[in-house]
Amino acid sequence: MPSNSHSPKYPVQTLEKALDIVEILSKVDGGEGLGVTELSKRLGIGKSTIHRILDTLAGYRYVEKTPANKYRLSWRLFELGASVPHQRSLNNIDAADLQGLCDKHGETVNVGVRVGDGVVIISKVNPETALRASLEVGTREPIHPTALGKVLTSEMDEQQVRALLGSEMQAHTNQTITSPDAFIKELEKVREQGYAIDNEEFCFGLSCISMPIRNYNGQIVAAISVTGPSFRMSFSKIMEIKDDLREVTKKISAHLGHERASGETAAARIE
Numbered sequence: 001m002p003s004n005s006h007s008p009k010y011p012v013q014t015l016e017k018a019l020d021i022v023e024i025l026s027k028v029d030g031g032e033g034l035g036v037t038e039l040s041k042r043l044g045i046g047k048s049t050i051h052r053i054l055d056t057l058a059g060y061r062y063v064e065k066t067p068a069n070k071y072r073l074s075w076r077l078f079e080l081g082a083s084v085p086h087q088r089s090l091n092n093i094d095a096a097d098l099q100g101l102c103d104k105h106g107e108t109v110n111v112g113v114r115v116g117d118g119v120v121i122i123s124k125v126n127p128e129t130a131l132r133a134s135l136e137v138g139t140r141e142p143i144h145p146t147a148l149g150k151v152l153t154s155e156m157d158e159q160q161v162r163a164l165l166g167s168e169m170q171a172h173t174n175q176t177i178t179s180p181d182a183f184i185k186e187l188e189k190v191r192e193q194g195y196a197i198d199n200e201e202f203c204f205g206l207s208c209i210s211m212p213i214r215n216y217n218g219q220i221v222a223a224i225s226v227t228g229p230s231f232r233m234s235f236s237k238i239m240e241i242k243d244d245l246r247e248v249t250k251k252i253s254a255h256l257g258h259e260r261a262s263g264e265t266a267a268a269r270i271e
Contacts, residue, residue: 018053018056020043021053021063022063022077033068033070033072034070034071035069036050039071054071061074061076061115061116074116075114078113078120078122093123094252094255095125097252098111098124098224100248101244103127105228105240105241106127106129106232107127107226107227107228108125108127108226108228109224109225109226110123110135110148111123111213111223112222117143118142118143119140119146119148120140121136121138121141122222123137124137133206133208133229142172143165144165144169144176145170145172145177145198146198146201146202146210147198147225148225150187151190151195151211152223153187154196154212161183161184165180169183173203173204175199194211195209195242195246196211206228207227209238209245211224211242211245211246212249213249213256215257215258216256223249224248226241226245
């Protein structure tokens with residue numbers, strides 16, 4: 001048990017072990033995670049017990065498996081904590097950048113991450129206008145009808161995407177893509193152009209554009225979207241937003257180390 005924790009009067013050992021695993025994983029830098037063997041060594045618990053606990057935590061989406069067969073915490077924990085005010089800010093996302101987008105274009109700005117087969121809103125800025133698209137932090141959206149969802153799955157393996165979509169893709173409007181093949185083709189377009197658009201695919205009367213946020217190794221870890229009433233979101237306005245959105249996502253990605261990893265320099269950007 002962590003040294004700064006109080007001693008519970010009636011401890012539940014299995015729960016204590018699970019929480020110890022969560023705390024250890026929370027201290028692993030870079031999101032690389034830890035394997036069963038390493039966790040077993042650190043906690044002095046048998047591998048079979050560790051594996052059962054991790055399997056349960058993964059089933060509830062509190063941890064996820066990495067491509068290297070290790071375990072790390074998932075955004076499910078943020079999803080649960082999103083209602084706590086002091087947990088609503090992200091250190092690497094400057095609220096001023098989001099506010100700037102919102103103020104300039106007069107539309108709602110959201111930041112989302114993929115959590116399992118959905119998208120969770122982790123930050124938002126609303127315009128002062130009464131007619132706006134508004135989602136609460138912690139809101140969970142489907143992947144296939146949203147611009148955020150398209151961006152967040154755009155570079156995933158096709159087999160993974162099909163597994164996330166499942167056999168039934170709900171039609172939220174008559175514009176919703178409901179065929180896995182058509183969605184895969186849409187993702188090709190997103191990769192080619194560098195952004196995704198939701199043209200009343202999730203909600204009648206709302207249109208949206210989204211772009212990715214990348215980490216130090218170029219992986220898409222989040223996405224930013226700008227959403228507004230379709231009568232205000234003309235093609236020309238969406239293209240204007242695109243240019244500003246690209247600058248904001250590049251800046252945030254640089255804070256996460258993407259600029260350094262890609263070898264881009266300040267001089268190169270000026271040129």
